[in-house]
Amino acid sequence: MTVKKSLDRPGWWMDLPDSAEGRHYLGVRDSIAAHIQSGDLAANACLPSERQLQTGTGAARGTVRAALFQLEAEGLIYRKERSGWYVSPAPIVYDPTRWEGFMSYVTAQNRAPRTELLSAREVSATPEQAAIFGLKAGAPLHELRRRRYVDHRAVLVETIFVDPRLAPGLLDHDLEGSLTQVLRNHYMIDVARNRIEMQPCALTLEEALALRVKSGLPGLLVTRISEDAQGRVVEYDQEYWRHDALKVSVDIRVG
Amino acid sequence: MTVKKSLDRPGWWMDLPDSAEGRHYLGVRDSIAAHIQSGDLAANACLPSERQLQTGTGAARGTVRAALFQLEAEGLIYRKERSGWYVSPAPIVYDPTRWEGFMSYVTAQNRAPRTELLSAREVSATPEQAAIFGLKAGAPLHELRRRRYVDHRAVLVETIFVDPRLAPGLLDHDLEGSLTQVLRNHYMIDVARNRIEMQPCALTLEEALALRVKSGLPGLLVTRISEDAQGRVVEYDQEYWRHDALKVSVDIRVG
DNA sequence: AAATAAATCTGGTGTAAACCAGTTTTATTA
DNA sequence: TAATAAAACTGGTTTACACCAGATTTATTT
Numbered sequence: 391m392t393v394k395k396s397l398d399r400p401g402w403w404m405d406l407p408d409s410a411e412g413r414h415y416l417g418v419r420d421s422i423a424a425h426i427q428s429g430d431l432a433a434n435a436c437l438p439s440e441r442q443l444q445t446g447t448g449a450a451r452g453t454v455r456a457a458l459f460q461l462e463a464e465g466l467i468y469r470k471e472r473s474g475w476y477v478s479p480a481p482i483v484y485d486p487t488r489w490e491g492f493m494s495y496v497t498a499q500n501r502a503p504r505t506e507l508l509s510a511r512e513v514s515a516t517p518e519q520a521a522i523f524g525l526k527a528g529a530p531l532h533e534l535r536r537r538r539y540v541d542h543r544a545v546l547v548e549t550i551f552v553d554p555r556l557a558p559g560l561l562d563h564d565l566e567g568s569l570t571q572v573l574r575n576h577y578m579i580d581v582a583r584n585r586i587e588m589q590p591c592a593l594t595l596e597e598a599l600a601l602r603v604k605s606g607l608p609g610l611l612v613t614r615i616s617e618d619a620q621g622r623v624v625e626y627d628q629e630y631w632r633h634d635a636l637k638v639s640v641d642i643r644v645g
Numbered sequence: 646m647t648v649k650k651s652l653d654r655p656g657w658w659m660d661l662p663d664s665a666e667g668r669h670y671l672g673v674r675d676s677i678a679a680h681i682q683s684g685d686l687a688a689n690a691c692l693p694s695e696r697q698l699q700t701g702t703g704a705a706r707g708t709v710r711a712a713l714f715q716l717e718a719e720g721l722i723y724r725k726e727r728s729g730w731y732v733s734p735a736p737i738v739y740d741p742t743r744w745e746g747f748m749s750y751v752t753a754q755n756r757a758p759r760t761e762l763l764s765a766r767e768v769s770a771t772p773e774q775a776a777i778f779g780l781k782a783g784a785p786l787h788e789l790r791r792r793r794y795v796d797h798r799a800v801l802v803e804t805i806f807v808d809p810r811l812a813p814g815l816l817d818h819d820l821e822g823s824l825t826q827v828l829r830n831h832y833m834i835d836v837a838r839n840r841i842e843m844q845p846c847a848l849t850l851e852e853a854l855a856l857r858v859k860s861g862l863p864g865l866l867v868t869r870i871s872e873d874a875q876g877r878v879v880e881y882d883q884e885y886w887r888h889d890a891l892k893v894s895v896d897i898r899v900g
Numbered sequence: 901a902a903a904t905a906a907a908t909c910t911g912g913t914g915t916a917a918a919c920c921a922g923t924t925t926t927a928t929t930a
Numbered sequence: 931t932a933a934t935a936a937a938a939c940t941g942g943t944t945t946a947c948a949c950c951a952g953a954t955t956t957a958t959t960t
Contacts, residue, residue: 471941633863639842642841725953916946
């Protein structure tokens with residue numbers, strides 16, 4: 391189990407630090423991490439392939455993969471299936487106490503937001519959804535599924551439910567922009583209260599598919615229930631975020 | 646790649662669902678997940694050993710481990726090193742907009758909180774820390790390291806920095822309870838503003854060691870900067886949480 | 901009965917090899 | 931030149947071992 395060190399030319403990934411004894415994969419991890427943090431590798435830059443890293447580091451492929459998974463869990467790298475590993479860009483900062491939507495806070499951080507409408511349809515409320523909206527189970531609801539991008543990278547998929555009594559004909563409007571604005575401009579609905587929950591989760595099946603990530607990647611589930619001034623539930627939103635794309639920031643005044 | 650199904654006696658983990666074709670480890674995952682969610686396995690119950698699951702499911706040990714890692718990432722199970730895999734208990738709900746501390750909100754959820762003081766000492770402020778407190782680099786700071794439990798399970802480690810000008814002699818008080826109360830009762834300091842950041846991270850080295858989890862487990866880093874009514878920074882806190890122990894909930898009134 | 905030593909069980913890490921299914925590139929064809 | 935087919939490459943998944951070190955249990959000794 392001797393660890394070969396930097397031979398000669400081809401790549402930076404040849405040298406392994408001596409740290410993390412007994413855990414070869416952590417050495418490989420550290421080597422890659424160092425090169426990312428030093429700035430050798432820019433955001434969205436592509437890493438050498440697993441087999442290249444393998445010969446470079448002298449480790450078995452499984453060991454190299456363990457190191458890559460580690461870095462992925464830390465949010466330093468991400469992957470495109472069967473294409474390669476890439477350096478994660480800086481996360482978006484999100485302040486749930488502000489009422490601005492995705493489009494505005496991404497733009498404010500000099501990043502390029504984009505929204506893609508995956509589906510828009512009418513559904514029957516499940517008992518849980520009905521309870522949230524104060525409706526009977528089976529009552530109609532608008533359901534939107536959208537995928538949102540930052541700088542061409544898909545960072546979240548969301549499912550939004552809207553009470554059709556408050557926003558009749560919602561599905562006929564442009565739903566690839568700010569929903570908040572549509573509700574305000576066309577239905578004169580202003581959100582007065584937001585109840586937000588955040589919880590680490592795993593991106594599975596549908597979500598993983600929509601974000602084109604491996605099923606099981608860690609993510610963050612953000613759930614939002616919006617009410618208007620009269621206490622009527624306007625919107626129920628479930629956002630599945632890539633875990634490396636988001637940073638939550640709250641500024642609270644107490645007393 | 647035929648999947649053997651339930652043979653006869655010993656354990657529930659014998660039966661594999663037919664779902665997730667081509668990805669045996671997802672089948673194993675589903676099988677275990679189903680038994681957890683059905684309530685067959687209570688919180689903190691111990692799973693069969695990897696080698697038992699292996700013979701039970703007919704998969705190789707590596708495959709069984711892939712399934713376990715998956716469940717761990719989802720927060721359904723956790724492990725004690727070289728001891729076994731266990732079912733994760735329900736997460737604690739945390740509302741950053743409330744000023745109550747750990748002790749109170751854990752108790753309010755009928756769970757048993759406990760705080761353990763790991764170290765308390767005086768340190769010299771790094772440039773970053775100095776900038777936060779509005780001090781010169783090298784100025785003295787109180788540093789506390791604590792580990793906090795819910796129902797005997799360590800869920801977070803934190804490092805707290807306090808400005809000694811506002812709380813001289815802080816280290817002589819009981820620091821295993823609510824710090825907020827110590828500051829209020831002994832120094833008449835009331836927090837008027839909290840700036841909180843949350844970000845998925847990996848628990849490594851010190852943190853992993855203190856929480857007795859495998860280095861690299863996903864976690865949530867919660868950073869809090871507390872100010873008093875005069876805008877003086879009272880407390881700077883970094884909390885490393887197990888990712889499966891926390892659920893953030895915020896209720897915001899806008900307008 | 902309590903302290904100690906040994907055997908056993910558990911997860912942790914690593915290797916080597918194989919095959920699959922998408923992606924990407926290259927060479928070929930229209 | 932543009933569309934198409936083939937080859938090369940990439941990660942995805944699984945198998946089957948092997949050895950280690952900490953945790954736990956069992957047997958032994960005091």
